[in-house]
Amino acid sequence: xxxxxxxxxxxxxxxxxxxxxxxxxxxxxxxxxxxxxxxxxxxxxxxxxxxxxxxxxxxxxxxxxxxxxxxxxxxxxxxxxxxxxxxxxxxxxxxxxxxxxxxxxxxxxxxxxxxxx
Amino acid sequence: xxxxxxxxxxxxxxxxxxxxxxxxxxxxxxxxxxxxxxxxxxxxxxxxxxxxxxxxxxxxxxxxxxxxxxxxxxxxxxxxxxxxxxxxxxxxxxxxxxxxxxxxxxxxxxxxxxxxxx
Numbered sequence: 001x002x003x004x005x006x007x008x009x010x011x012x013x014x015x016x017x018x019x020x021x022x023x024x025x026x027x028x029x030x031x032x033x034x035x036x037x038x039x040x041x042x043x044x045x046x047x048x049x050x051x052x053x054x055x056x057x058x059x060x061x062x063x064x065x066x067x068x069x070x071x072x073x074x075x076x077x078x079x080x081x082x083x084x085x086x087x088x089x090x091x092x093x094x095x096x097x098x099x100x101x102x103x104x105x106x107x108x109x110x111x112x113x114x115x116x117x
Numbered sequence: 118x119x120x121x122x123x124x125x126x127x128x129x130x131x132x133x134x135x136x137x138x139x140x141x142x143x144x145x146x147x148x149x150x151x152x153x154x155x156x157x158x159x160x161x162x163x164x165x166x167x168x169x170x171x172x173x174x175x176x177x178x179x180x181x182x183x184x185x186x187x188x189x190x191x192x193x194x195x196x197x198x199x200x201x202x203x204x205x206x207x208x209x210x211x212x213x214x215x216x217x218x219x220x221x222x223x224x225x226x227x228x229x230x231x232x233x234x235x
Binding site for chain 2: 051101
């Protein structure tokens, strides 16, 4: 059961334009979300996160939007650069039973972003 | 962003020997550390979760006697692959979670360790 879904396996964008990466989730217990970028044979690089008490978080060229009612989040990269070409994963966290901390990350399948010069 | 290091980055060992992989959070203290394994063209598979000073919690199907995890401090966790076999060859990645602010969690990953068992 894939609780975090990235339905687009790949995305191709022209340099300078906006890249929009989408992620949907089914588990209503998820209340914290993170985006990662990953190159082959490397560990994921943390990009940005958002708590469910917010609907937007921005950090430089990266903005994450969260629509709780739709159980949907998206990562916007503006402007896109060729160096952004990588696999992007969204991940979700749900509180532990005691509600005092979080359990393990649940990852989506990833979206391959290619930014063309 | 915070840095997580792993050592070694690449190791080759003979079948039947044990290999230890270190994971360090360099500029922060991690509330929790995680060990992942990545198979070719697949997403990361969580092996275990560990908190400093307590026993690791292993995911279903992961042999705790084979993959020994020691979380000695808030900045160091080790994974020992005991009696390694060729099927243990994989890319092992550690991750460290930190409470970065009020309700703000961040989780950083190490660069990974490539293990090849011959």
